[in-house]
Amino acid sequence: MPTALITGITGQDGQYLAEVLHGEGYRVFGLIPGQRNPRADLVASGLPYVELIEGDLADLSSLIAALEYTQPDEVYNLGAISFVALSFKQAELTANITGLGVLRLLEAIRLVGGTDNPVRFYQASSSEMFGKVRETPQNELTPLHPRSPYGSAKVFGHNTTVNYRESYGMYACSGILFNHESPRRGLEFVTRKVTNAVARIALGLQDEVALGNLDAKRDWGFAGDYVTAMHLMLQQPEPDDFVIATGKTHAVRDFVQLAFAAAGIDDWERYVRIDPRFFRPAEVDLLVGDASKARRVLGWEPKMAFEELVTTMVAHDLEAEQRKLS
Ligand code: G4F
Numbered sequence: 001m002p003t004a005l006i007t008g009i010t011g012q013d014g015q016y017l018a019e020v021l022h023g024e025g026y027r028v029f030g031l032i033p034g035q036r037n038p039r040a041d042l043v044a045s046g047l048p049y050v051e052l053i054e055g056d057l058a059d060l061s062s063l064i065a066a067l068e069y070t071q072p073d074e075v076y077n078l079g080a081i082s083f084v085a086l087s088f089k090q091a092e093l094t095a096n097i098t099g100l101g102v103l104r105l106l107e108a109i110r111l112v113g114g115t116d117n118p119v120r121f122y123q124a125s126s127s128e129m130f131g132k133v134r135e136t137p138q139n140e141l142t143p144l145h146p147r148s149p150y151g152s153a154k155v156f157g158h159n160t161t162v163n164y165r166e167s168y169g170m171y172a173c174s175g176i177l178f179n180h181e182s183p184r185r186g187l188e189f190v191t192r193k194v195t196n197a198v199a200r201i202a203l204g205l206q207d208e209v210a211l212g213n214l215d216a217k218r219d220w221g222f223a224g225d226y227v228t229a230m231h232l233m234l235q236q237p238e239p240d241d242f243v244i245a246t247g248k249t250h251a252v253r254d255f256v257q258l259a260f261a262a263a264g265i266d267d268w269e270r271y272v273r274i275d276p277r278f279f280r281p282a283e284v285d286l287l288v289g290d291a292s293k294a295r296r297v298l299g300w301e302p303k304m305a306f307e308e309l310v311t312t313m314v315a316h317d318l319e320a321e322q323r324k325l326s
Contacts, residue, residue: 005070007031007057007105008078009050010039012184013124017076017227018043018050024231029070031055031079057101063108067119074234076122077105080153083188084128087150088281099153106164106172113170120171120234123161126154127178127219127245127287137290140176140241147282158241165239173233178245178289181309182223183316190252191220191313194259199317201271202263203325208271212278214253217286221246222304222312232298245289246302255310262314 004021008014009030018028028049032040033056043050055066057079067075080098081087087094102123113119130138131147146152158174165172185192190211197209221244229244260268294300304312 001025001027002073003027003029003070004074004076005029005031005053005066005072006076006078007055008080008124009052010037010043011078011082012182012186012223013078013180013227013230015043015047015184016182016224017078017230018047020227020231022047022049027051029053029066029072031066033057033079057097057104060104060108063105064112067108067112072119074120074122075105075109076124076230077102077157078124080124081150083186084148084150085188085278085280087148087153091149094149095153095156097153098150099156102157103160106160106170110164110168110170117168117170120239121161121164121173122230122234123157123172123174124230125158125161125174125176125241126151127176127243127289128284129155129158129176130287131284133284133286136286137245137247137288138243139290140243140293147284148280151284162241171234171239173236173239174241175230175233176241176243176289177226177229178219178221178243178287180221180223180226181313183313184223185313191255192317194256195310195313195317196321198259198263198265198314199321202265202318203321205321208273210273210275210278211252211256212275212280213283214256214272214274215251215285216283217249217251217288219245219247219249219288220255220306220309221302222309225302225304229294229298229300232300236297240297242294242298243289243291244294244300245291246306247289247291248306249286249288250306258307258310259314262311263318
């Protein structure tokens with residue numbers, strides 16, 4: 001039975017990936033940081049087959065212990081401070097977990113695995129690395145120009161992954177994933193913040209939603225589709241880096257309009273208040289990915305289109321809010 005260790009198991013991607021790997025017959029371990037982490041209960045009840053193990057990306061010896069205990073064939077590093085807005089307020093913490101955490105995990109794999117290291121490593125790199133984009137669409141060779149402490153930390157993690165592959169011959173891959181969403185997305189991210197607010201407004205539980213920059217454009221896909229690409233990357237004969245994206249871009253405004261329409265509300269502007277608190281010190285204005293390498297080499301392609309993603313998320317939040325009322 002192949003064994004996988006996932007960091008960031010409590011996040012959206014960790015949960016979807018655990019389901020995919022379990023379906024493929026893997027033994028799945030999830031690394032849980034913190035003391036009495038409340039989100040561990042969520043994983044324990046929702047994904048009972050995941051074996052939780054304590055460890056923290058800020059603590060090298062805990063990573064070594066986790067690797068020695070689990071003896072994984074594949075390690076997926078999805079753990080990070082992943083909210084860009086928070087990274088401006090907690091820049092040092094973000095650099096430590098999202099950036100240096102990658103170095104610690106790779107170093108732990110190198111120390112535990114020794115020569116002819118059999119462990120295959122996946123790094124969750126991000127389209128935020130492209131930041132102030134130098135070309136459109138963005139591909140694996142597009143120069144990086146991060147616009148936030150989060151983006152900078154991801155660049156460090158990405159470069160470190162490439163460096164360990166080249167220096168030590170480790171099987172280390174980097175997936176440069178563009179924005180990917182789902183009903184499991186955290187409420188702090190704009191898509192889920194909007195679909196949750198739309199549901200509550202439609203049910204008369206909330207009057208308005210306060211948002212920031214509606215002009216930013218993102219390439220949004222479905223997280224469930226994107227985790228399959230992570231697994232595919234680690235099944236290739238040689239490690240490599242891949243952009244994962246839909247190739248289509250939409251403004252935040254389009255997402256908002258479509259989400260309200262999905263709940264039967266056409267005059268959406270009545271319910272949206274622009275609040276300067278949600279603007280960032282520097283913005284990533286436009287992201288759109290070129291995933292042709294992933295299509296060609298991995299045979300991967302996204303299945304869920306933007307419109308279906310928005311309506312699925314709104315339907316989920318309407319049902320969840322209605323359930324709370326009954
Ligand atoms: O949903 P967001 O917070 O996602 P962002 O910043 O694009 O980052 C996400 O995608 C990255 C991949 O490119 C990941 F690496 C990262 O971990 C995360 O998953 O914001 C999207 C856009 C931004 O331009 C933001 O300024 O929405 C804009 N926005 C407008 N009003 C808002 C809001 N974002 C949030 N979170 N909240 C608002 O009220």
